[in-house]
Amino acid sequence: MLGAIVRIGPDGHQATLGCWVVRSSRGRGIGTRALRAVAEWTFETTDVVRVDAYIMVGNEVSERMTQRAGFQREGVKRNALIVDGAAVNEICMARIFC
Numbered sequence: 001m002l003g004a005i006v007r008i009g010p011d012g013h014q015a016t017l018g019c020w021v022v023r024s025s026r027g028r029g030i031g032t033r034a035l036r037a038v039a040e041w042t043f044e045t046t047d048v049v050r051v052d053a054y055i056m057v058g059n060e061v062s063e064r065m066t067q068r069a070g071f072q073r074e075g076v077k078r079n080a081l082i083v084d085g086a087a088v089n090e091i092c093m094a095r096i097f098c
Contacts, residue, residue, distance in 0.1 A: 014050040035069035
């Protein structure tokens with residue numbers, strides 16, 4: 001197994017993607033290709049016009065992977081998650097159908 005990708009939705013005109021890649025498979029473009037493929041498949045097979053993804057602040061590798069898949073950084077959701085008892089911020093990334 002190389003990793004996993006999940007699509008939440010569609011919920012109206014949007015869907016959310018999540019992705020992780022096992023450590024031994026990182027750096028080979030697998031996550032980028034998977035995100036790009038699932039986003040494009042979502043646009044082709046649903047009424048979705050917006051796909052987003054959320055990345056914990058500080059995870060620059062995942063942010064770059066998402067950008068290479070065509071997503072753009074939109075902003076930061078403050079205190080979006082609780083991890084190990086502490087509130088953490090998330091970067092909102094989105095890809096818009098055009």
